[in-house]
Amino acid sequence: MPKNNFEHKNNNRQGDNKRKYYPRPQESAPRARASVKVKKPENFITLLLIIVIIASVIFMGVVFRTEIGIAIKNIGNNSTIDIDGGNNGANTVTLQPTLNEPFDFVVNETELEVHYLDVGQGDSIFIRLLKINKNILIDAGSGTGSGPKEVASNVTTFISGLGVTKINYFIASHADSDHINLADDILKKYEVENIYYNDIETAFDKDSTASKTVQDTLEDMSEAEPNATIIRLDPNGRTYEIINTSGYKFTIYSPGMNNFPDDNDMSNICVLEYLERRLIFTGDATKETEEWFIELQKASGNNSLDCDVLKVGHHGANTSSSQEFIDFLTPEYGVISVSVDNSYGHPHPLVMNRLFDKAIVTYRTNRHGNISLCIDSDANMAFIVDNPVPTDNNRLLINQLMIKRGDEAA
Ligand SMILES: [Zn+2]
Secondary structure (H helix, E strand, O other), X not given: OHHHHHHHHHHHHHHHHHHHOOOOHHHHHHXXXXXXXXXXXXXXXXXXXXXXXXXXXXXXXXHHHHHOOOEEEEEOOEEEEEOOOOOOOOOOEEOOOOOOOOOEEOOOOEEEEEEEOOOOOOOOEEEEEOOOXXXXXXXXXXXXXXXXXXXXXXXXXXXXXOOOOEEEEEEOOOOOHHHHOOHHHHHHHOEEEEEEEOOOOOOOOOOOHHHHHHHHHHHHHHHHOOOOEEEXXXXXXXXXXXXXXXXXXXXXXXXXXXXXXXXOOOOOEEEEEEOOEEEEEOOOOOHHHHHHHHHHHHHOOOOOOOOOEEEOHHHXXXXXXXXXXXXXXXXXXXXXXXXXXXXOOOOOHHHHHHHHHOOOEEEEHHHHOOEEEEEEOOOOEEEEEOOOOOOEOOOOOOOOOEEEOOOOOO
């Protein structure tokens, strides 16, 4: 059964590639000739017809390629990058893959950016809904702890580098220090409009480190952002649809601390939809949270929830990313936020195997650095990374859609 599901998924993926990305004409031509050979037409007219069709397809492909302009805007530290230099000429971005042959793909002007920031041990994901000028920050990293020192301030350095001064929604997935320690820096530095958090004061021993961090953060929140709307997530669990406009939909699925008193279990699962793309963010959600989420979706009539990019739960720990969750979401790409040389053994080999079995192309902040996902108005995707090393788990040699940061104009 899982094998069949997988085969089906892979077929879909091939279809996606055909529709969205544009192989080089010189690669297409030999395949077309081979196709004529195999068919063995019985008469000359049939053969002529086939040749005319193939020639038309190749010609249309060339014309289409030259008409598409590529501009990736506001990525990383570059405010505007027009790949074709305004010439509207030959302007595809050529990948430099390490696992398969070069493959051109197209990204027009970006309308959605998701930056999975390298914060060492921890999570911080900055999202820009560019058409409506709204920014969302899920978690704020630890600012301290394991990982290279320079990543401690990476969140504010990166966000400021984009010229951003306002965060419309700050969402704390849960109260662990590697997700909220830097929250006070964020609140001091930027205008933050809305804050969503799990109030775990009653769930923790008041003297525990976690509880102290939460209390400190709460005090910082009201001090630093007296005008912000601070939303204490419903302790009994609730779904918050915070954005649904201009094609963007952002939903927080909060399991509630009364139902899930463990700090990781109570992690929110956030779903961002744009055009036909669906991105899922899990914080440190555990298998229990994942089960709750699946049941919630099924109760709404969703027997699966096709996901394009999954932020893999809890830094790749084996307490998350159950087989059932992976099967339910059928993600095509995964992103793991994880520190180099971490003492937790993240990501866990069993999780990596689960992703491998499904050929889920996996990016990791400890290898790729900051990972920026860009989506345009045609739902084309590209991953822009600091370090273009091979992705993990790409056993079917699926297009990585990878561009090195700074090389967008190559
Ligand atoms: Zn964590």
